[in-house]
Amino acid sequence: MTTHFSRRHWLTTTATILGSSPFWAHAAEKSAAPRFELPALPWDAAALDPVISASTIGQHHGKHHAAYVNNLNRLLPSSPLMDASSLVDVIQRSARNDAQRAIFNNAAQVWNHTFYWQSLRPKGGGTPPSELAKRIDADFGSLAALREATLSASTDQFGAGWVWLVLDKTQKKLAVVKTGNADTPLTQENLVPLATIDVWEHAYYLDYQSRRKDYAAAVFDKLLNWDFVAANLAKA
Ligand code: MN
Secondary structure (H helix, E strand, O other), rough: OOOOOHHHHHHHHHHHHHHHHHHHHHHOOOOOOOOOOOOOOOOOOOOOOOOOOOHHHHHHHHHHHHHHHHHHHHHHHHOOOOOOOHHHHHHHHOOOOHHHHHHHHHHHHHHHHHHHHHEEOOOOOOOHHHHHHHHHHHHHHHHHHHHHHHHHHHOOOOOOOOEEEEEEEEEEEEEEEEEEOOOOHHOOOOOOEEEEEEOOOHHHHHOOOOOOHHHHHHHHOEOHHHHHHHHHHHHO
């Protein structure tokens, strides 16, 4: 009992001394890495039902997306990226660097998911705004052809990943690309992401089991936020 009390007393005293020391305070300030927060969903968790259920959204945002944010905040302070200026800066500096693979995976997944929520909206899909519709016709032939390219990419992606509508600045054309796991078009200089569909199983398994194509079709037809696509294209 006496030993226990003494030890606790010693720890309290030491913490007080360190806490009040200017050196300690300075060191704490210097090691302050950016901290990221889980962004709120742009709509109510039940708002996409029945295309994507409230339970899928609850798990996906509250567990998966949140875990990526927490992992990133845990990994950053002891990394060479603790002076990063933004999430995109973290992603671009850790890309293709094996030593920073865990940071890249979590940072990219934080960004990808935030972008995915914005790519969806209740009563989405349908006809794009007229300027965008013309651009889609010029670059894909038709909206139906873009839809087919999107569904093919979703089923061609082997394992977990993402399907993206992007602007390819080199080709000066809209394009559909897929990326595996956490990979994101942000790491390719010529690509500007315009919208994305998450094709990890956790995005659709509760609602569609293994029917990934049905999920991608339902998202394209009923949830895709064309105004978000148009706004991203306008500032690309
Ligand atoms: Mn996901």
